Amino acid sequence: MSETLIVARQQTLPHGRLLYWSVRRELWEHRALYVAPLTVAAFSLFGGAISALWLVPTLLTKGGAGLMGIYPFIAVSVMATALLVTLFYVSAALHAERRDRSLLFWKSLPVSDGTAVLAKFAIPMVFTPAAIIVIVMATQLALLAWSTGVVLLNGLSPALLWARADLTTMWVVLPYGLIVNALWQAPLYAWLLMVSAWARRVPFLWAVAPFVILMMIEAMARAAAKAAGAGMRSTPVADFVGNRLLGGFAEAFSVDGRAGEAIDRIGQLNPFRTFTSPDLWGGLVATVFLLAAAIWLRRRREPL
Numbered sequence: 001m002s003e004t005l006i007v008a009r010q011q012t013l014p015h016g017r018l019l020y021w022s023v024r025r026e027l028w029e030h031r032a033l034y035v036a037p038l039t040v041a042a043f044s045l046f047g048g049a050i051s052a053l054w055l056v057p058t059l060l061t062k063g064g065a066g067l068m069g070i071y072p073f074i075a076v077s078v079m080a081t082a083l084l085v086t087l088f089y090v091s092a093a094l095h096a097e098r099r100d101r102s103l104l105f106w107k108s109l110p111v112s113d114g115t116a117v118l119a120k121f122a123i124p125m126v127f128t129p130a131a132i133i134v135i136v137m138a139t140q141l142a143l144l145a146w147s148t149g150v151v152l153l154n155g156l157s158p159a160l161l162w163a164r165a166d167l168t169t170m171w172v173v174l175p176y177g178l179i180v181n182a183l184w185q186a187p188l189y190a191w192l193l194m195v196s197a198w199a200r201r202v203p204f205l206w207a208v209a210p211f212v213i214l215m216m217i218e219a220m221a222r223a224a225a226k227a228a229g230a231g232m233r234s235t236p237v238a239d240f241v242g243n244r245l246l247g248g249f250a251e252a253f254s255v256d257g258r259a260g261e262a263i264d265r266i267g268q269l270n271p272f273r274t275f276t277s278p279d280l281w282g283g284l285v286a287t288v289f290l291l292a293a294a295i296w297l298r299r300r301r302e303p304l
Contacts (some may be wrong), residue, residue, distance in 0.1 A: 005107050018111050022119030023127065023222040030089055033123065034131050037082040041139040044074045048143045055147055056154045059161065068165060070143065075136045082135075084129045090189050091204040093120040094197040094298055101303040113299045117193060117291060124189045129178035136174060140153055145218060170267050180274055184248025190290035199295035247279065285293030 027033060048070045094117070097103040142164055147159045169217065195207040214237045222235065252258040255268050257277075274280065 001093075013112050015115060017117055018115050019122070021289060022111060022115055023122050025129065026093075026119055026123055030123075031084050033082075033089060033127065034135075035130060035134050036085045037078045040081045041074065041078050044077055044137050045143055048074070049146050052143070052147045052150050055158060055161070056152050057201045059151070059164075060154065063187060071165070073139050073166060075138050075170065076141070078136050078139070079132050079178070082128050086124045087192070090120065090157055090192045090206070091196055091289045094294065095121075095203045097200060098158075098301060098303050103301075103303050114295050117197075117298060120193060121189060125182050125186065129182050130180055133175050137171060138292060140170075152186050165200060169264065169266055173253065173263050173269070176269060176271070177249075177263075180252035181248035184251060184280060185244070185259060186287040187290060188244055190287040190294065194297065196268075196295040211237065214304050215241065243279065244283070251277070279304065 051070060144161075144167070145163070147161055151158050151161050192203070192207050196203040199206040215235075218235055218237050247257075251274055253263055255261040255263055256270065257274070
């Protein structure tokens with residue numbers, strides 16, 4: 001009787017709670033998702049702390065020129081590491097549970113295929129951006145506190161440092177940019193999940209191979225057209241791949257999304273243009289279909 005009550009209670013758990021614990025399970029099993037960016041942040045902080053020992057001469061002789069360089073470096077290094085680790089995680093997320101046959105155990109629990117796939121999709125869409133923001137801000141704040149201590153120990157006013165180390169703009173642009181980039185790359189993550197649910201081996205290779213082959217054919221056609229004296233200026237496949245991979249960064253962190261001038265003032269942000277972009281919404285529509293395909297494949301695929 002008690003076992004029947006337990007099963008009945010499990011089957012009536014709210015979907016939100018099931019999703020929450022499914023995400024917790026992903027983080028518990030794949031600790032590199034946060035250990036790797038934390039490690040990079042620690043090394044960056046150590047390097048910044050060493051360079052801060054020469055902070056006072058920089059303030060007095062150069063007026064603080066180049067002082068802010070370490071802060072965007074911390075942001076970029078942590079962001080690049082976290083996104084790279086997340087990319088490999090997503091590409092193997094559904095394939096790994098079929099390979100090690102843990103899929104049979106997870107299917108025995110009252111967690112639907114939709115919840116399982118959405119939990120994995122929540123890692124690049126929610127957890128990774130949030131982790132980057134927390135890690136970057138904490139690291140930059142720790143470095144600023146250390147630098148303030150160095151300035152005070154040398155008998156100078158911290159105002160000299162704080163006037164040049166203004167992190168306000170960066171702390172506004174970074175969360176905005178990460179949200180935009182996550183939405184922009186959503187179809188990429190959904191595509192990797194779908195291929196991971198389908199492929200029997202090396203899902204990352206299967207995910208990139210079609211685009212690499214098409215780009216090679218495109219390059220050969222362009223070379224042949226050039227040899228024949230005919231112009232072939234457009235490269236739709238390469239442009240599409242480049243736009244979907246890097247277009248989010250340009251849209252998020254450059255003025256008007258042109259990848260030319262980096263945003264250095266809050267007033268340069270243009271959320272209306274960004275969130276009404278046809279490329280952004282087209283990608284989100286594709287994401288829905290790709291996630292539906294991933295859920296369908298997980299439901300029907302057997303362990304390897």
